[in-house]
Amino acid sequence: MSYQVLARKYRPQQFDEIVAQEHVTRTLKNALKSGRVSSGYLFTGPRGTGKTTTARILAKALNCIDGPTPTPCGKCPSCKEIIASSSLDVLEIDAASNTGVDDIRTLRENVRYLPTSGKKRIYIIDEVHRLSGSAFDALLKTLEEPPPHVVFIFATTEPFKVPETIRSRTQRYDFHRVSxxxxxxxxxxxxxxxxxxxxxxxxxxxxxxxxxxxxxxxxxxxxxxxxxxxxxxxxxxxxxxGLIDRQFYFDYIAAIAAKDASLALEMIKKLVDSGIEIPEFCQGLADHFRHLLILQNAREPEKLLELSESEMESFQKQVDYFTSGDLLRMIKIITDMTIDLKSGIDPRLLLETNTLKLATMESTVLFEDILAHLSESEGIEDESEIESDLFGTPATSKPAPVHPTPENSPEPAPPPDPISIPGEVRAINLPMVQNSWPNYIESLKRSNPMLAALLAMAEIREVRDNVITAVFYNAGGTSKQVVEKPHYMSIISESLRDFFKTNLKVKFEVDLNKKNNIAPKASPQPEKLDTEKLLAEDDRLRNIVERFDGEVVGRKKVED
Missing domain, CATH: 1.10.8.60 (Helicase, Ruva Protein; domain 3)
Incomplete structure (x- = not known):
């Protein structure tokens, strides 16, 4: 026996076997039970959703020996003939190859003949929208007043191309896309x-x-x-x-978020070398941005996104990489590039240039956030006294007019103390901090080696609303206590602002369930000292510590 493909082998034979179209099958079964069968049906919906299969099951339900019945037996001669596509009372017509008015005239001549063995003569016209305008006109009168033994079932993927006069004379059933x-x-x-x-x-x-x-x-x-x-x-x-591995999208987005243009361009080269079509990649990239946008704004995103549990976890890790404004701008860049791809420009050139645009794009800042940032800044008591541009940069002050004063007039008051102006408002995400953290440690090492060594042992776990969460593992409680001292926190905040060019906050945590696998890169770990023994042996050092209320945190060898 020859092999039968799965699509034919597992084709539904009962209404209950139709996948995810309960709204259609339930109505048809109730109509068959009550005997309220229409003379014309219009099945619409995407391809492969069960339109023609439902039409065949309906034909069996009408012509079954027990029919009309919502559960055709599938064993009587009429059911077997319909299953084998050999029934003389069920005619399937492909409108794509029978589009002319002559074909419809022939159909009109045949509808007057009674069924040979079944109870109804059923005409299933697939892709009915392909009929010509004259063919629809020829069918109109027959459809409006059909013989009592005739049932028309139309199927189409484009119902808007079917004339309104035809749609108004049939019962329409919309088949949904299967999730x-x-x-x-x-x-x-x-x-x-x-x-x-x-x-x-x-x-x-x-x-x-x-x-x-x-x-x-x-x-x-x-x-x-x-x-x-x-x-x-x-x-x-x-x-x-020939699909694109979804992990490729996650890695590409991480490179974009970290503003690592070099890595992103290298990934584009791998993509092109693998033979993946660039328009297909752009479609997947736009979908990836859409998933992140829905995760940020929907109350129940799992109902809107068709993702597995592992995929949902991976998207949750990237949900804070960009703001909603950034994602909207990125989607606009990708959709514009998709249009440009049709213009004949080299697809690789378009993808590389737009990749650079994504990697160098500054984050979106809301005007309300800027105002809030200005109002929270220290030293600003009266906003009317400050002249600044949109981002808090001091505007060029105009010289005050010089007026002649009497000789005995009091001296002018000294100028007020300068008012501190807040730094630039710029959003920072996790990949940007992780990618730049080693360089930040190196820059801090030049001014404070001990503090840089402690921070090198911390792992950046989260960045949200410009707040960095750094984690010390296992025995990092002592390091956490040291770096959280006000003096060191002030140094860290100032150095972060100087390095990342924006205001950042940092908080430290300790995870006792995981060992620290991060080897300090900026400086060797501070030497463990027996401070009590050291102070007991060195009177001069003990006097200094007592005088300045200090503590010994390390020892460094001084070159001669």
Whole structure:
């Protein structure tokens, strides 16, 4: 016996087997139970969602020996003929190849004949929107007053191309795009029946690639079974279908967030060398930005995003990389590039230039945030006394007019103390800090080696609202106490502002459940000293410590 593809082998034969179209099947079953069967139906929706399959099941339900019934037996001669596509009472017509008015005139002549063995004569016209205007006109009268033994079932993916006069004479049923979750569950059942081993990640990829089409999903599963054999993995799906690994998008976004243009350009070279189409990459990149945007703004993003648990965790790690304003601007850049790709310009050139644009783009700052930042700054008591531009930079003051004064007039009052103006308002994200942290430690090492050595042992865990969370592991409690002293916190804040060119805050935590695997790069770890013994042996050092209320934190060898 010849091999039968999965899309035909597992084609539904009952209304309850239709995937994720309960709103359609429930209405049709109730109509069959009550005997309220229409003479014309219009099934609309994306490809592969069950329009023609539902039309065939409806034909069986009408012509079954027990019919009209919502559960056709599938065993009577009429049902078997419909399943085998050999029934003389159920005619399937492809409107794409029978578009002319002559074909419809022939159909009009045939509708007057009674069914041969069934109870109804059913005409299933697929892709009905492909009929010509004259063909629709010829069909109109028959559809308006059909013989009692005739039922028309139209199927189309583009209902707006069907004339209003036709739509008004039929009952319309809209088939929905099948969600990734429902489709992956359906494919999993088929894989179990076929004894195909496939992991959840691969199922999700196949279902997402099918884009809501059950037929496409089963065809892809058939293809993957032939490629990978009995075990299908996510990597095999990527290789066989030429997909872009989602991890590539995560790495690319991390490079953009860290403003590492060099790394981003290297990734573009790998992408082009692998043969991936640039428009496909742009579509996936826009979807990635969309996921981040929805995670930031939706109350229940899991209902809007069709993601696996592992993918959701990965997106949550990047949700604070950009503001919503940044994401909207990035999506605009990608959509504009997609339009430019159709102009004939070198796709690689467009992608590289827009990658540089993304990597060098400054973060969006709300005007309300700038005002709040100005009002919170120290030393500003009266905003009317300060002349500054939008970002807090002091405006050039105009020289005060000089007026002649009497000889005995009192001396002019001294000028007021200078008012501190806040630094630049600029958003900083986690990749930017992680990427620049070693360089920051090196810069701090020149002014305070001991503090740089302590900070080098901390790991940057989170950056949110320009607040850096640094974590010391295991035995880092002592280091945390040292760096949190007011004097050192002041040094850290000032050095962060000088290095990152914006105001940053830092808070320190200790994670006792994890050992510190970070080797200090800026400076060797401070030498452990027995301070009590050292003070007891050195009277001069003890007097200095007592006089200045200090403490011994380290020892450094002085070169001769």
């Amino acid at each position: 990734v979750g429902n489709l992956s569950e359906h494919l999993k059942k088929i894989a179990e029946s076929e004894k195909i081993e496939i992991d959840d990640g691969a199922l999700f990829m196949v279902a997402r690639k099918a884009d809501g089409s059950v037929r496409d999903g089963m065809s892809l599963l058939d293809q993957m079974s032939a490629y990978a054999g009995e075990k299908i993995t996510a990597q095999s799906v990527i290789e066989a279908l």
